[in-house]
Amino acid sequence: xxxxxxxxxxxxxxxxxxxxxxxxxxxxxxxxxxxxxxxxxxxxxxxxxxxxxxxxxxxxxxxxxxxxxxxxxxxxxxxxxxxxxxxxxxxxxxxxxxxxxxxxxxxxxxxxxxxxxxxxxxxxxxxxxxxxxxxxxxxxxxxxxxxxxxxxxxxxxxxxxxxxxxxxxxxxxxxxxxxxxxxxxxxxxxxxxxxxxxxxxxxxxxxxxxxxxxxxxxxxxxxxxxxxxxxxxxxxxxxxxxxxxxxxxxxxxxxxxxxxxxxxxxxxxxxxxxxxxxxxxxxxxxxxxxxxxxxxxxxxxxxxxxxxxxxxxxxxxxxxxxxxxxxxxxxxxxxxxxxxxxx
Ligand SMILES: NC(=O)c1ccc[n+]([C@@H]2O[C@H](COP(=O)([O-])OP(=O)(O)OC[C@H]3O[C@@H](n4cnc5c(N)ncnc54)[C@H](OP(=O)(O)O)[C@@H]3O)[C@@H](O)[C@H]2O)c1
Numbered sequence: 001x002x003x004x005x006x007x008x009x010x011x012x013x014x015x016x017x018x019x020x021x022x023x024x025x026x027x028x029x030x031x032x033x034x035x036x037x038x039x040x041x042x043x044x045x046x047x048x049x050x051x052x053x054x055x056x057x058x059x060x061x062x063x064x065x066x067x068x069x070x071x072x073x074x075x076x077x078x079x080x081x082x083x084x085x086x087x088x089x090x091x092x093x094x095x096x097x098x099x100x101x102x103x104x105x106x107x108x109x110x111x112x113x114x115x116x117x118x119x120x121x122x123x124x125x126x127x128x129x130x131x132x133x134x135x136x137x138x139x140x141x142x143x144x145x146x147x148x149x150x151x152x153x154x155x156x157x158x159x160x161x162x163x164x165x166x167x168x169x170x171x172x173x174x175x176x177x178x179x180x181x182x183x184x185x186x187x188x189x190x191x192x193x194x195x196x197x198x199x200x201x202x203x204x205x206x207x208x209x210x211x212x213x214x215x216x217x218x219x220x221x222x223x224x225x226x227x228x229x230x231x232x233x234x235x236x237x238x239x240x241x242x243x244x245x246x247x248x249x250x251x252x253x254x255x256x257x258x259x260x261x262x263x264x265x266x267x268x269x270x271x272x273x274x275x276x277x278x279x280x281x282x283x284x285x286x287x288x289x290x291x292x293x294x295x296x297x298x299x300x301x302x303x304x305x306x307x308x309x310x311x312x313x314x315x316x317x318x319x320x321x322x323x324x325x326x327x328x329x330x331x332x333x334x335x336x337x338x339x340x341x342x343x
Contacts, residue, residue: 001306003299004028004064004090006081007071008044009036011161011256012095015295016068017041023299030060031071051080054087061088065306068124068298069094072163073170075101078122082109086116091305093124095294097164098171099179099213102128103187106218110314120314124301126293127152127269128215129317133327134271134283134337135220136318141341142275145226149195149272150216151209153234154290156265161256161291169245171213176242179213182221182229193232200234200268201284208235216271219316227276262289280342285327287335296333300326 003020007013008029017040020027029041032050049060051071057080061067067085071077074096082105085092092113096102105122113120123129131150139145160168168175180187190211197206214231221229233241257265267290271283287293301321304310310320317326327337 002026002028002064003302003306004030004061004067006030006067006069009033009040010070010163012070012163012291012294014040015291016070016298017044019295019299023303025299025303028060028064051077054080054084057081057084058087061085061090064088064090066091066093066302068302070298072096072098073167074098075167075170078105079108082120085120086112086118089116089118091118091302092120093298093301093305094122095125095298096123097125097128097215098167099215099218100171100174102215103180103218106222106314114313117312119305119310119312119320121301121305121317121320122314123215123219124294124298124317125215126267126287126290126297128219129297129301130285130327130330130335130337131214131216131269131271132219132317133321133323134269134285134339135216135224135273136323137339138271138273138281138283139224139226141339142273142279142281144276145224145273146276147228147230147274148220148224148226149230149232150214150220151198151200151232151234151270151272152212152214152237153200153268153270154237154265155267159257159261162250162253163256165245165250165253168241169247169250172245174213178211179231180217181211181231182217182226184227187218194230195232198232198270200270209233210235210238212238219318222316223318256291262292265289281339283337283339285335285337287330287333293330293333293335296330300329
């Protein structure tokens with residue numbers, strides 16, 4: 001089984017190639033620059049195809065079971081790669097954290113992916129997948145929900161890769177506005193967070209939070225019966241993302257954080273759910289190293305799509321995978337999760 005990695009020469013792409021190689025999977029490194037791909041992909045097969053040649057891109061994916069796309073900003077590149085994967089008959093997963101573009105993938109490609117008989121899972125990232133899976137498990141326990149609040153907190157070195165900064169630049173407007181919330185059957189760009197403080201696990205006091213354009217807001221309502229979904233981040237993290245970025249300065253930065261710095265970083269995802277009968281529950285995911293975790297999540301998703309398949313169409317993680325089994329598969333990498341139900 002061959003897995004194509006589009007954008008294999010980037011910071012995230014190299015981590016994904018390394019994880020595929022560690023699992024002994026056959027890799028096809030695809031991108032626009034042969035030299036950079038060759039340098040990144042070791043002994044793997046290299047195929048060159050830019051985004052502007054749809055036929056060549058589809059041909060580069062032929063014979064692969066799954067395409068993992070990590071060529072952000074996805075707002076610019078995502079549609080071309082999904083379209084080519086569908087034309088080549090490949091399942092697809094990506095590492096997009098760009099909320100509006102993730103929603104667009106569902107809106108644009110749902111029917112087409114169904115007709116092509118392939119499965120598309122956008123946002124196969126450290127935050128997007130565990131948050132979505134935990135929300136599903138909470139709904140299993142509580143039944144129909146009034147509200148889900150999903151919150152992200154990162155402690156330790158949170159330096160971003162050049163690619164993440166380019167994605168932030170491309171989506172700055174959405175990000176600064178707090179992105180989409182979900183209410184009564186539709187997504188809305190609403191103004192303020194309903195939740196303004198939150199007590200994170202292990203914390204002794206409430207921490208200020210602000211509305212944040214999280215992936216789960218787009219995916220969770222597709223499989224959970226819920227009236228309202230809101231994404232927030234701790235205000236300190238959001239403030240770091242809100243610093244204006246000089247595009248020229250990005251190019252002078254290192255490609256991404258070094259391994260030691262990634263290892264020192266701890267992330268927490270908290271999902272609070274309130275049932276329509278008033279009961280409440282909290283799910284917590286903790287891990288280290290957001291880029292390393294994203295590589296493991298994307299490869300786990302691709303391996304499961306290749307081995308087991310899933311319903312054709314554009315799917316949320318919980319629609320494509322068994323939530324508890326997927327989370328447990330990440331435990332060897334230090335990811336932990338637990339659920340607490342009140343009442
Ligand atoms: N939780 C999350 O939301 C999360 C977590 C991890 C990663 N991500 C996202 O993953 C993406 C990748 O990050 P990164 O650090 O790997 O970025 P990067 O180092 O800049 O790598 C980007 C890759 O995409 C390729 N690429 C970019 N634009 C292209 C274009 N127009 N045509 C063809 N290839 C193109 C680059 O090819 P060249 O080498 O030829 O330039 C490179 O291989 C970012 O969008 C980041 O935000 C999100």
